[in-house]
Amino acid sequence: MRASVVILFVVLYNSTGRSCLSQExxxxxxxxxxxxGQFSAWINLNYKNSLPVISGGRYIxxxxxxxxxxxxxxxxxxxxxxxxxxFAFHPFDTASADGILKPYRxxxxxxxxxxxMRLGLQKINFGSASLLRPxxxxxxxxxxxxxxxxxGVWGLLARYYFLNNANVWLWGLYGNHDPRAWELxxxxxxxxxxxxxxxxxxxxxxxxxxYHHRIGDNRGMIMFNNYLEKIPEDRFGFDARWxxxxxxxxxxxxxxxxxNIGTLTNQEIFNAGIDYTFQLGxxxxxxxxxxxxxxDQKAFGxxxxxxxxxxxxxxxxxxxxxxxxxxxxxxxNKTLYNFVTWQKQFDNLMLYLMGYWNPDAYELPAQTxxxxxxxxxxxxxxxxxxx
Numbered sequence: 001m002r003a004s005v006v007i008l009f010v011v012l013y014n015s016t017g018r019s020c021l022s023q024e025x026x027x028x029x030x031x032x033x034x035x036x037g038q039f040s041a042w043i044n045l046n047y048k049n050s051l052p053v054i055s056g057g058r059y060i061x062x063x064x065x066x067x068x069x070x071x072x073x074x075x076x077x078x079x080x081x082x083x084x085x086x087f088a089f090h091p092f093d094t095a096s097a098d099g100i101l102k103p104y105r106x107x108x109x110x111x112x113x114x115x116x117m118r119l120g121l122q123k124i125n126f127g128s129a130s131l132l133r134p135x136x137x138x139x140x141x142x143x144x145x146x147x148x149x150x151x152g153v154w155g156l157l158a159r160y161y162f163l164n165n166a167n168v169w170l171w172g173l174y175g176n177h178d179p180r181a182w183e184l185x186x187x188x189x190x191x192x193x194x195x196x197x198x199x200x201x202x203x204x205x206x207x208x209x210x211y212h213h214r215i216g217d218n219r220g221m222i223m224f225n226n227y228l229e230k231i232p233e234d235r236f237g238f239d240a241r242w243x244x245x246x247x248x249x250x251x252x253x254x255x256x257x258x259x260n261i262g263t264l265t266n267q268e269i270f271n272a273g274i275d276y277t278f279q280l281g282x283x284x285x286x287x288x289x290x291x292x293x294x295x296d297q298k299a300f301g302x303x304x305x306x307x308x309x310x311x312x313x314x315x316x317x318x319x320x321x322x323x324x325x326x327x328x329x330x331x332x333n334k335t336l337y338n339f340v341t342w343q344k345q346f347d348n349l350m351l352y353l354m355g356y357w358n359p360d361a362y363e364l365p366a367q368t369x370x371x372x373x374x375x376x377x378x379x380x381x382x383x384x385x386x387x
Contacts, residue, residue, distance in 0.1 A: 030318040031067035032076075039385045040147060046378030048360065054373055056086030060104055060149075074111045080104040084150075094266035105152055114161045121152045123298065124171065126197060126210065127251050127253060128241035131326070132291040132310055134253040134269035135237045136181040137212055138173075143312075143326060144339050144374070153180075155193070165206070173214075182253070182293075188230060195235070205242035208232050211235065216257070219316060224261070234257040246276040247287075255297060266299045267294075285314040296363040307331040309365075328364060335359045338372075350384040 037060060037080035060083070066076035082104040089095035106121030127135030131143040137151040155173035162168075173193040177186050187193065195212030200358040218224045239251040255267040273289035287310075294305035309331065314324040321344050328337035338357040345349060355378075362375040375378075 030068035034064040037061040042382040044380040048376035051088035054088040059083045117158045128239040128249040129251040129271045166200045185216040190213040191215040207240035210237035266296045352382040354380040
């Protein structure tokens with residue numbers, strides 16, 4: 001079914017794109033149409049990697065259409081694709097290529113002053129933490145990625161905003177299988193997921209409680225001796241953030257399997273952080289976070305815990321340049337990870353120069369897919385063009 005959706009999306013997008021280039025669509029007063037895209041290309045050099053040169057490109061074309069039937073009501077649609085390819089090689093020895101074409105966003109939404117409902121492939125994220133996020137339940141954003149890209153989830157999301165800035169979220173998901181961020185066990189895509197969130201204002205900030213229920217499916221996972229098609233799972237989250245001259249936040253998540261599956265029966269993740277902008281030059285932004293992660297057969301046993309700290313800085317150099325850095329420290333294994341990024345903007349073109357100095361064994365939490373690229377020492381150059 002997903003393959004059919006991809007093919008249909010590409011056909012529709014190509015036909016729409018050609019017609020848009022030939023003539024402007026007929027718009028009613030108040031309607032909005034936008035055809036845009038983002039192209040990025042990069043090369044990564046890491047002499048210790050088995051394939052020391054990795055290059056790639058990505059194009060995300062996007063179509064948006066918004067209709068205003070009356071007053072402040074809005075009915076809008078967005079469709080975008082993720083077209084990705086990479087080529088890695090060891091000079092005069094080995095080469096490897098990879099590519100993918102899939103929907104990136106594909107949703108429709110109805111919204112008014114205080115209410116919105118969105119259906120389709122969409123991004124759902126929330127929480128107070130900055131970079132090490134326990135409530136990264138439905139996205140997989142990498143703090144080092146300057147584009148903040150993440151796959152979406154298929155589902156229905158409804159949100160209501162009260163006049164005192166409190167808000168209520170309800171969602172239902174269906175057809176999602178692959179593990180997301182902190183998940184180690186895939187989801188049974190034939191059984192719906194559901195959950196919700198309540199966020200309220202508190203003195204000098206806001207606080208929220210979140211809940212999610214899904215059915216896991218560990219069939220085919222070699223770490224298990226007993227394969228189960230249905231593993232009921234409940235996930236509870238809390239987060240709060242205060243602005244007291246400096247920003248301060250707490251965030252946590254507890255995931256509980258209703259079936260005993262050993263060490264992975266319970267998962268606890270807690271984060272505390274602080275950020276502040278020093279009045280140095282144009283303003284030096286800094287943030288510190290500490291994260292505790294544990295997998296336990298017994299809830300809150302903390303028998304298999306990992307502890308991480310993160311320190312990040314960001315400083316604008318002129319109007320179009322910015323220098324930033326992220327340093328991770330794994331207190332459990334006593335390992336240090338370092339990332340430095342310089343970015344420069346030329347109208348619609350962005351240039352990123354990134355350097356990293358990390359252990360050969362890459363063990364950052366909830367950051368899958370980049371182990372081989374960012375292990376050891378290396379540099380990456382990325383060009384991004386938005387139109």
